[in-house]
Amino acid sequence: MNNVQDESLRDQKKSRRRLQILEIARGIIAAKGLRSLKVRDVAQSAGCSVGSVYNEFGDFDGVILTVNRETVQALTLRLAGVPGEDPVRQLYGLAATYLEFFAEHANLLRSLFEHRMEDDRPYPDDILQMVMNAFALMHSPLVRLLPDADDVKIALLSRTLFSAVHGIISLGLEERMVAVPPQMLRQQVTQFLDAHLAGLGIVPVGARSPR
Amino acid sequence: MNNVQDESLRDQKKSRRRLQILEIARGIIAAKGLRSLKVRDVAQSAGCSVGSVYNEFGDFDGVILTVNRETVQALTLRLAGVPGEDPVRQLYGLAATYLEFFAEHANLLRSLFEHRMEDDRPYPDDILQMVMNAFALMHSPLVRLLPDADDVKIALLSRTLFSAVHGIISLGLEERMVAVPPQMLRQQVTQFLDAHLAGLGIVPVGARSPR
DNA sequence: AGGTTAAATTGAACAATGTTCATGTGAGTA
DNA sequence: TACTCACATGAACATTGTTCAATTTAACCT
Numbered sequence: 001m002n003n004v005q006d007e008s009l010r011d012q013k014k015s016r017r018r019l020q021i022l023e024i025a026r027g028i029i030a031a032k033g034l035r036s037l038k039v040r041d042v043a044q045s046a047g048c049s050v051g052s053v054y055n056e057f058g059d060f061d062g063v064i065l066t067v068n069r070e071t072v073q074a075l076t077l078r079l080a081g082v083p084g085e086d087p088v089r090q091l092y093g094l095a096a097t098y099l100e101f102f103a104e105h106a107n108l109l110r111s112l113f114e115h116r117m118e119d120d121r122p123y124p125d126d127i128l129q130m131v132m133n134a135f136a137l138m139h140s141p142l143v144r145l146l147p148d149a150d151d152v153k154i155a156l157l158s159r160t161l162f163s164a165v166h167g168i169i170s171l172g173l174e175e176r177m178v179a180v181p182p183q184m185l186r187q188q189v190t191q192f193l194d195a196h197l198a199g200l201g202i203v204p205v206g207a208r209s210p211r
Numbered sequence: 212m213n214n215v216q217d218e219s220l221r222d223q224k225k226s227r228r229r230l231q232i233l234e235i236a237r238g239i240i241a242a243k244g245l246r247s248l249k250v251r252d253v254a255q256s257a258g259c260s261v262g263s264v265y266n267e268f269g270d271f272d273g274v275i276l277t278v279n280r281e282t283v284q285a286l287t288l289r290l291a292g293v294p295g296e297d298p299v300r301q302l303y304g305l306a307a308t309y310l311e312f313f314a315e316h317a318n319l320l321r322s323l324f325e326h327r328m329e330d331d332r333p334y335p336d337d338i339l340q341m342v343m344n345a346f347a348l349m350h351s352p353l354v355r356l357l358p359d360a361d362d363v364k365i366a367l368l369s370r371t372l373f374s375a376v377h378g379i380i381s382l383g384l385e386e387r388m389v390a391v392p393p394q395m396l397r398q399q400v401t402q403f404l405d406a407h408l409a410g411l412g413i414v415p416v417g418a419r420s421p422r
Numbered sequence: 423a424g425g426t427t428a429a430a431t432t433g434a435a436c437a438a439t440g441t442t443c444a445t446g447t448g449a450g451t452a
Numbered sequence: 453t454a455c456t457c458a459c460a461t462g463a464a465c466a467t468t469g470t471t472c473a474a475t476t477t478a479a480c481c482t
Contacts, residue, residue, distance in 0.1 A: 038440090054442080059440080060439095
């Protein structure tokens, strides 16, 4: 009965505002960090009352979590767009794309990885699952490169490798620390993969004859 | 005139309370996470007023930062205790010790890496420096293992390697995610180092003939 | 010892911010 | 048009970081 094209005026306003709230919250997190996100600011910018924010998202964590959910979705989309013909290039591409995405949306990524729920409420399972799935994107190229390894080992390796890349990038982009210049960070990631893939017995891109 | 053995009654009380406040704050962070740390709780447990906490630490961030400072000091101490006769073993030892320390004090480490100052105040430089120094502890064994590499490259490599290990461990211990069993995590780190050192042309521990 | 002073302590008041809920409003419906 | 109910509202409340005028207290002086 109620499909998207034919929804009531109420539902239209509601869903438009929902999107607006998310856009504003995302903008604030991206620009000034999660700690600067305030209910009243969001409500005022969205032209509604604080009650409406609560009505739509339950509590303030609900807003944050929804933004985080969309962040990991966008990340997954970007990573899924990395060409997969050549498995070695795909691994380098995944790392480089993660670096790009992280550099573009550092505060959103930090919100995703650093936000803690209040009390001891559990972090939503679907978000965790999406993060795990993103980190598992190295699985398929690794399977092609290491055909003799068993699948569980590859799954673990995929997660290890991606976690390592994540560590290099997230600390490298931490402007609090002595900031690594972005260009150097890219090189750092590449060299890291060079060495690690070589150690796995895989010939890295840099060592191959051109074309 | 005022040395440590001969300090005024006032200073004695003050420094005793300072230690007490830190101990309590550390305990709360370690047990329930940074988000559960509240000024009033700390003051009450320390048997003083909230004003005294402010008098001693300036603001609440001051308490957190002091705890973080002591965390990185303790970490550095532990890492500095890793035997250094054999540079390869030292690298494995540093990673294993970091894992141990992180597992024992997960919430304290998260406080160190995830705490953001309010507004845009800068993170204290001395803490950043100490973290960098800790991450540079792989430098000296790497120099011995790669005598031909130039020093800047080694410094970068040290940071990259330690950041990678940090990523593997911090995500691996993230109980929010599908928690990796601690024993498996240890193996994961070891295998990671095996592959990476091999890729650098270093013979890993596992591949050497015993003794 | 007693008085004086400077500094630390206190906790009530304030400020900022997340959360709730009684009340009002307007879209849907008969 | 009248009715109704789900949603929007924002004032009030709850929690927590921060300030500061009044109080207490240790240190110093004579």
